[in-house]
Amino acid sequence: MGPVVRCPLVMQGVLAVVAAMLVLAGCSSQDAEKKQAAKAAEPAAVMVQAKAPVVADVPVYGEYVGRLAAKENVEIRARVEGYLKERNFTEGSIVKKGELLFVIEPRQYQENLQKAKAELERQNALFAKAKVDLSRFEQLYKQQAVSRDEYDTRLTNQRELAANVDSAKAAVEATERDLGYTRITAPITGRIGKTFVNVGNLVGKGDNTLLAEISSTDPMYADFSISERDYLEFSRIRQANGDKDREFPLTLVLADDSVYPHQGQADMADRALDAKTGTLAVRGIFPNPQGILKPGQFAKIRALLEYRKGAMLVPQRAIVDVQGSKSVYVVGGDGKIEARAVTLGGSKDGSFVIDSGLKPTDLVVVEGVSKIRPGVKAKIVAAPDAAVAATPAAAPAAPAAAPAKP
Template structure:
């Protein structure tokens, strides 16, 4: 019996296993595909606006007029009437020199002129008398001619005396040193009481014009036709000066000016040309010798389609953007007409299109996306003057 019972149990197990295997093999397959995961992205709208184009360069701030104050006569510096860093106007008295010797020479020249004029007056009276007497042969012709020559001689002497007076007056004016320009006084190199000579190269100090001021900069020679058009334009081209020399970063705006001139030749060693812009500088943010970044407005694109630089992607042979279409994205080829650190001007899309601005690395055409934020508009950039 035990053997028969074991046989029955084994047979039952075999039947159960066979039935289970048959059910598993004949079970209907339910193809349940997993839904694709949405890729999170940030988006931005295409904005249509007027966009000014700029070209950048590194420039140096230059004074339009800087003068080193030097004496024009030898003498002792008696008074300094300005302080270092003081703003002065053209014609202001800056310093005085000892003028006693020059005044003495002037008084001597005036005395000689007065003496000569008295002699000339007597000679002219005698000449008139001799002229009347010569009619009746009261005096000889020779005497009359000699008197006329004496009058001419005294006239010439009087003119020489007057010239000496004028020269002394000019020398006297040099003892009062006045500012030839409106500007700021530099660091003083001479104190009161020093003896100054005309041959001194150092001078007393400098006076540098601060407002208005200029910036000189260099650009590639390929910009020559554009700059020529800007110089000849009725409205001067706008130029902005920024603090620092990193053209890729917009620093602090120091001033707004206009393009004034371009140099008359190109530097053959560097292939660049020099240009100059003038700036009003009432707050004195621009300082002579300062290095700045200049941006020149070269054109104005009206009604341009603009997007942030992060929107445009570069493919193997062209640029493209990902445009939102429902819950998916599509790849749209675009052409970049202009780009800078703030925005790109493109064609191939329409104003108001929603484009992906962040998260493109995981995208491909047809990818399902999830917009993290509502589609904001790219900030409009107003044309700068």
């Protein structure tokens, strides 16, 4: 009877164990499915190239946007009224100082000069007769043959005629000057622009009509502005070097990113900073023997600030600019992207010098910057050495184009 009673109890225990195992197996399967689903939902890592900053001794440049201007710019205006008779130059050509440019119809002024000369001859004749009369009356007065009043009258007449002669001489000089104004010559050597008045038009009426403009070509000015911070940096460098008269050579980068072959120098700094913009106006001067530079051209002016030892360099493409704030993307220890605010200290051959915000061991994203954002998982792929190293200069004598110093 005993075994018959125990069999149902054993079977119940076995069934309970089997049921528990089935429940545990189901839970494990659900957990594995959830983990697989979560892993599938996690975004894939973005492929980027990253490398530590290059540490090197480099020259540091400041770069500024400027505009070229002629050293001399002269407006050619009609100073007398008349019809424009001749134009003796080709528009856009080089003219020499003293070269005849325009002729205004001179006939009226030639006639005025003849009249003025005739009047001068008449006044000279009257004055000569008055001198003879005064001399005769002076002898008669000494002999008491004429009265004092008669003598004084002759003396006054002689003085009036002398004044008339002076006035006639001045009139001759004025008409000669006006006649000279009908022949307009170049006041400087330079390139003359287009003509604003055609031959046959009346010029000089009411005001001095603008006929043309001449601009000198060699040398050329480059006007630009530097920030107050850069001005203080220039001053600090000069004082630190004990060379207050040190020249800062300037390099010109043209609109096509080519480097102008002739080096320039700072010619003038304004007396005060502009309170509205916080900048200081500076003027550079560049030789222009081939006439490549023209007034009004925009260009980048690059100034050598200093040779910095142990500078950290990152390529231009690694810099992120958001409303004037500069930053770089760094791959953190957990493989996620971090944004690091940095301070730039100049540029060198397409790379920026980092003054603060980075460590030499940080891995800076140099390729794929546009595909990432802070917090994104990144996977670093091999980057060639040239990815971070400075690009070669465009010409041996001058640095290649580089981004502006903020």
